[in-house]
Amino acid sequence: MSEDPPISAPASSPEGERRARASELLEEFLAHEHGERIALGDLVRILGDRAFGAMILLLAIPNVLPVPGLSTVTGLPIVLIAAQLMFGRAQPWLPRRLAAASMEREGFLNVLRRAHPRMQWIEGRLLRARLPALTSPVAERFIGAAMVVLAGVLALPIVFGNQPPAFALALMALGLIEKDGAFIVAGLVAGLVALAIVAAVVFGFAQGLLMLVGLATA
Template structure:
């Protein structure tokens, strides 16, 4: 397994996505191949990061990333050992320029944000807590569908998914606690401000 598969750092993940892809267009499948991992944490982080970043503004991207999160988290929930995604999601494409621009824009923030990450409170990321995390990610991803109507509407729930994924990847239970706070805030905001 490559170094990219071992990373739990946001900055290393984006480096892998940019360095291991080429061409004017990049598909979700290309990004998964670039990540080169068969574990759930980094794969759950990928759609969360995409949705929370400027790439998430691509029309239809919130639907794609939300569907990916539901499928990946659902497999965590049922105890599947290796993740699977359908070809239709893997074939969704966007401009590679958006990927490189996002890395350039968010790179310094990512390096700052990942410094405190460490393995702690594993009881909050190991089963059965991992299944609770999966349910929370599914609930958050379901909000992507109505929020897709608004530019960057999925930012808060996508950020919560990122923290859950980082917690699972690095076995940092403190991150999952913070993600739970963001989950509560996301669901409350949707309930309080949804105009319909």
């Protein structure tokens, strides 16, 4: 028996339609009728043609605030979505099994509710369309590559290693949604800092483990 077809986003909205802001996407998602659990495929269907930046943002937010235990279930889909952005795919695609992966509804929605007023503050004071070359289709491929690396780190079970890459991913996702190249740059810088922090954490744990092994075998 052949597998069910993968989940893809609906066709893009008509050209010239006003782009929804990040806070409006959150409002729309929060207002939607959800089941007891929220499947990743539901995110694609609800967000439609805005799903690249918006899905990465929604999946990164629970790790920024953060919510324990969601780094792998959110990190792996971001890897796949960012890889599609890197290869220039027009719409996000999820294999059926990954689309069926789900999160507990109330916990996820509560995190988004907490994020909503902060998002409105950021939009009102910081976000605006600028540096268009950094959000062009060519630039998006490089952004996608950077997001793949950060999402791969996010998906790893590293203590204290999830929040920094998630923050960088959220900044870049906001830049994609709002066409704000300055936020793309901020996200890339935050990503380099995140990688340095994670490397330091891993090195510290490795050094501690080697010290314990040395003491145990002395």
